[in-house]
Amino acid sequence: MGTVRAILCGYYGQGNGGDEALLASLLQMLPEHVTPLVLSGNPQQTSDRYGVDAINRKDPQALFRALRQSQAFIWGGGSLIQDATSVLSPFYYTGLMKLAQLFGLKTIAWAQGIGPLKRPFTRWAAKHTFARCSVVSVRDRGSAEFLADWGIPFTLAPDPVWAMESSPVSGLWDLPAPRVAVNLRPHPLLTPARLANLIQALIDFQKATRTCLLLVPFQTSQDLAIAQAIQPRLPGPSQIISLEDPHQLKGLFRGVEMAISMRFHGLIMAASEECRCFALSYDPKVRQLMHDLSLPGWELADLPDNPNLISKTWIEHYANGSPLSNDQIQFLVDRALIHRELLQQVFAT
Template identity: 70%
Template sequence: MTRAVLCGYYGQGNAGDEALLASLLQMLPNHIKPLVLSGNPDWTHKRYGVESCDRKSFFQVLSALRKSDSFIWGGGSLIQDATSAASPIYYAGLMGLAQQQGLKTIAWAQGIGPLKRPLTRSLAKRTFTGCEAISVRDRASAALLQEWHLSCTLAPDPVWALDASPVKGLWDLPAPRVAVTLREHPQLTPERLETLTQALVDFQKATNTCILLVPFQASKDLAIAQSIQPRLPGSSHIFSLEDPRELKGLFQGVEMAIGMRFHSLIMAASQECRCFALSYDPKVNALMQELNMPGWDLSQLPDDCNTISQTWLEHYANGDPLNPHQIQSLADRALMHRDVLVQVLS
């Protein structure tokens, strides 16, 4: 049995990153025994049935590396300095330590950047150069690696290939259903949130849909959902799900999704939902462009709630979801991330 350390933004209550971990565990070769670095090791062990240790304990991490054969950066926007300079330094530091220890290292399903600081850009380049293999989920990341003369595998986000599980109680709720995933962000100002809430009220009055408010990270999403729900005139429900497979399965019972969260849009699109994006991040814009998905940058959100609700109504009535062939193609190509793991770890 070969042991691999899995490193990402795990155990932090973010459903998108948990979905990436679930996808990685699903794609790992059978002979690999994972050890997950987590912000909540007990929860990670209970949820996935894998060995886990505290990602912030240097001695636990060093011990994990010393008894392992490989190290995997497990997906998402780990190497970016838009939120802080600390994040890329932490992840690159761990990767560098793993490389010094002689472990096989893989940068898996990465979304690289933005890298605005020369120091973090240089650090990222050096760390990626030391990897046995790299896979990325978007063209901009592939282009940056090409600029650095590094080869990589480009494939859709692994969550396209994540198995979905049914959600208890979902089918007891009135149909049709529309899911909404909003998150706390500087661009989602109180004024914009109020405009979106009023637009949602008007939309529900016109459609008589059941609104599902879906927090992807309780610390950033739940308060927003709780502020919207009392305003809604019709049926509504807040779904806080911990299992990423159930979260994906939730969208099987949804007609349309209105989302800020990147992985909420992927999950919804993969289940043949009509999707409408509210973008706060380049990765959401890239997804919109790739899938021809309608939406607005939050910074350019219309001030008039009627304009928003009418746009949603038009998309609800006449918008097209991805067809099964497109979805299957994305899921099949997402398995190229699995091939990278098999190639390096076999």
């Protein structure tokens, strides 16, 4: 079987742990005869970290050259086609996919999370671009509903990060135990008043449980400032842990008892590593994950005004909550590998 060159397109090289985990999962699942070329915001870092070729995602000359020299184009997972955070984002991704289709490449929408799509034109662009893909897989029922409404065939399977390999984190086991991981990210719903309530609740939670709090930024440019605002207020042991390797980021949760997370992939990584989870939802994808896994949590818009109530709820879950069972985790891992099977099938033809 001949070698196939495939362009991997996603929010890669931007310092976002969830999107890096999706890239790592995709590279892990690609058939051996497929040679990846990654579109990245930091090509040198991507090349060094994963041992693959990478080019600047915003370099038109390099992009056109790559399209001429490749046989396949993969939208590599995550919430690429949505207009909630940026109006330009869906046009960038659908534009590249349309170019790949015009160049005659085999086009694959892989492990997509579609939406929110609030604007009619972005819905139209998404529908027509997905319709011309060779194959489509999605990671959640909300995305599946878009494609079903549009009459586009698809495969539904859990997020591929469930099946991503994890790596140990040096020095983690030297930190005081028990440990609880916390991830908060900026969002309009995380108002100063809500953040203040969460910080006070973390203070009370740590006093009651005597845990070591690990503050884990998933995207340093966004999450680190919040972690730095929280840490000086904490009365007990704590550490900010910034990890760029997604395998280590997942492995971190092997060494903690509970995770309190806003980030979608923070919850997936924690749950897959047998960690109790508490969700703070800012987005439909987090809400859907809470429903699918029966995770305790709050919508940020409904966060209690009383820090004492928040901390008591966390303490109760810490004391009496349960992680997913090994059977549940294995089921989700096995189902996530459907995304690998799809790649094997499409590149076998």
